[in-house]
Amino acid sequence: RHPQIDLDPSEFGAGFRIVPNREDDTLLLDVYLYDTLSGGAGYADLAARNIEEILQQTLALLEQCPAHCEQSCESCLRHYHNQYLKERLDRNLGAELLRYALDGTLPKEKAPAAQANLLRNLQRLLELEGFACTGPVEIQGVTVPLGVASSNQQVAVGLRPALLTPEWQGHSFSNLSPTTASVVLNEFVLGRNLPDEHQMVRNAVLYEK
Ligand SMILES: [Zn+2]
Structure with a gap:
């Protein structure tokens, strides 16, 4: 999405794992980003240096999709490589999880x-x-x-x-x-x-x- 970096989603990957927290009996969710090209194109490094800004912009995109979709669309979460997941993508749920990860805010009860x-x-x-x-x-x-x-x-x-x-x-x-x-x-x-x-x-x- 960065205007100066013409990044194809196939060059950049993301994943997650759930691991036990060493300090108590809770679980931790690790989300990681990586270059898919062997040797790496440096996108993951670049993302790490700008992670705060990236996460804030991701949150804004999830909370206010420009197309105002119900759950997901091509303007927010969907792209060619995740089309098999599209029924499960939910930007509101993603936004709640990301907001909690960023500052511990619990989702609010709806009106x-x-x-x-x-x-x-x-x-x-x-x-x-x-x-x-x-x-x-x-x-x-x-x-x-x-x-x-x-x-x-x-x-x-x-x-x-x-x-x-x-x-x-x-x-x-x-x-x-x-x-x-x-x-x-x-x-x-x-x-x-x-x-x-x-x-x-x-x-x-x-x-x-
Ligand atoms: Zn959308």
Whole structure:
């Protein structure tokens, strides 16, 4: 992408590995860049000297793709050599991971209306089965993206950012009373495995006390 360096993606490679952290029981993600030509054309050296600027520009590209694509396109992540991966490329997820790597910023919970939007397909499935769905809806002062009710009870359904584990406590649902049933789904998994997420909500509405 550098205007003065006419670099073909086939001349420059990147990879990653996951390694144990020697200091504690966490894992480290190493991302590395390398020249593909034998002897090296020096691109990796050049990249190392300018890594701060490269990472900042990469972050800007991921967060504000010039084509405003949904997940990936030729203006941001896709090129000839990664076309076999295109279904899996997601610039928003990449941006969240890179921002965390750069300064430790955790991804933020989306606004209730945006969560409600992503939950539409799940909502349709549940409505087909006869569950009463509303959302966003106000419960105990918390704007809940989706409320799902059976004759039994109502369950609050929301989404957490893809990179955060189920143990994450920062969701606005933490302000609901402990007796209010709630389910917080992973927004990335929801987009790729609707049947499982549907089952999880269904079970919560039907069986949870
Ligand atoms: Zn794009």
